[in-house]
Amino acid sequence: MSGNAQVKIESKTRKNWLKDLKLEIMELRYQGLQDNAIKKNMHKKFREYSSATELFVGFVFFIVLLNLAGFGLHIGYAVLMWEAHIYEFSTSFSPYVSMLIFGVLCIVLVGLFIFWLHFFIDFLKFYKTLDDVLEEQFYLKLIKMFLLLGLIGFVVFMIMVFFVGMQIAEVYGMPLGSSLYEILGEIFD
Secondary structure, three states: OHHHHHHHHHOOOHHHHHHOHHHHHHHHHHOOOOHHHHHHHHHHHHHHHOOHHHHHHHHHHHHHHHHHHHHHHHHHHHHHHHHOOOOOOOOOOOHHHHHHHHHHHHHHHHHHHHHOHHHHHHHHHHHHHHHHHOOOOHHHHHHHHHHHHHHHHHHHHHHHHHHHHHHHHHHHOOOHHHHHHHHHHHHHO
């Protein structure tokens, strides 16, 4: 009796559940469940097998990434303005403070990633198994996500360059096209 209890307790871990995930999804498919319902059910089960701390760390990881992007934009804006020798631009706080916060956020991000590496690996294994069994392309989705994030980053960066170009054109009294050309020259220099 204790052997059965031990097997049941052992099978309650996320690692063991992930090992049997493929069979569980295939059984749900044979029962006639739609792929969307299977995904919803499996996401719910993954959350059940994750501790509240792990879910909170995942949320904090996402928030830190967003803050890194924001502070990175602020630093980029300040550097471009400095390159144009415009030191009197309006910001609510110093770019030096922004650089310090950016550095601290990088350290926090790496710390979170290293400390909770097993959760992130299980997270990727879960999505890979789910996509493989449902005959979807995991790596293609991953590449598309990175390309989309890169495109969004590029668009946001170019909007920032445009606004810096407008400010430079206003301060120096030059056409907007010339200031944008100068900025892009400084970036690629």
